[in-house]
Amino acid sequence: MKFKITKYRKIYYTISSLLVLVSMGAVVFFGINFGIEFVGGSVLEVEYREERPDVEDVSRKLEEVGLRELNLQPLGEKGFLIRTDAADEKTYREIVGVLEGADVKQFESIGPAVGEELKNSSLIAILLASFLVILYIAISFKDSDGTISSVKYGVVATAVAFLHDVFIVLGIFAILGNFYGVQVTIPIAVALLTTLGYSINDTVVIFDRLRENIRKQKSKGDSLEEIVDSSLNQTIGRSIGTSVTTLLVLFSLLFLGGATLYYFVLALILGVFLGTYSSIFLSGPLVLDWNNLTSRKK
Secondary structure (H helix, E strand, C coil): CCCCCHHHHHHHHHHHHHHHHHHHHHHHHHCCCECHHHHCEEEEEEEECCCCCCHHHHHHHHHHHCCCCCEEEEECCCEEEEEECCCCHHHHHHHHHHCCCEEEEEEEEECHHHHHHHHHHHHHHHHHHHHHHHHHHHHHCCCCCCCCCHHHHHHHHHHHHHHHHHHHHHHHHHHHHHHHCCCECHHHHHHHHHHHHHHHHHHHHHHHHHHHHHHHHHHHCCCHHHHHHHHHHHHHHHHHHHHHHHHHHHHHHHHHCCHHHHHHHHHHHHHHHHHHHHHHHHHHHHHHHHHHHHHHHC
16 A cells, blocks of 8 residues: 655644644743753752652752752652752751651752753754764765755755754653753753654655665656655655654653653653654655755746
């Protein structure tokens, strides 16, 4: 059975445009709730020897110490992960004092200057990776027959992965941060970079098949739209199969990996799902429309 994916590309464009606009609105109006790695602060992991008290009780005790920007997250069966503004040694001792019956498992404090540097480094890493991917694909696809410019392959693959997949995941975390206090931490940044790489890899496989089919089918009189559909149909099984096996592992980690891995794995699941969708339903149609647009102008 052959799917005519490009026939309904306006529907895919509409769905994706709405998702990107909602994500953009979430980022603008809610902002990103960055973790201490990016803005500075302290994180304390504790585990109670006996039954863990209620979140409200622990939160009230910590507020009495004078902590600001407090974020309290249950961890495992008996623990808490406490995030707050930078705490000095005196404040740390006061926190430990009010948490009766709890053992400190981890304490980390990062200054605002270091956090800002990490934030800038993460942004530079994503932008640099995007530029290098465009350059790599442009060079790798330069031996194509000229029907589609190698630069178009690179720009579409990177733009779809970055502006669609990565940005929508970031928008979802902006919403989670506003309503549930979820923070964007270093693991989440790693998940965004992984999403970028996963999506581009899947798209490059499709583009490589498209390049081969242009050489084979163009001589037969097939239109570029038919060739794009043919390429997508030949690779859709591979894309979905790879994604399903990856998602099976990620969902196992989501439910069994514990609270510390939860949002990192959630970001990866969202990234894999969006990356698979965009590779199949956006990348090929976008290259097709861009090529048709430039061809008409010549």
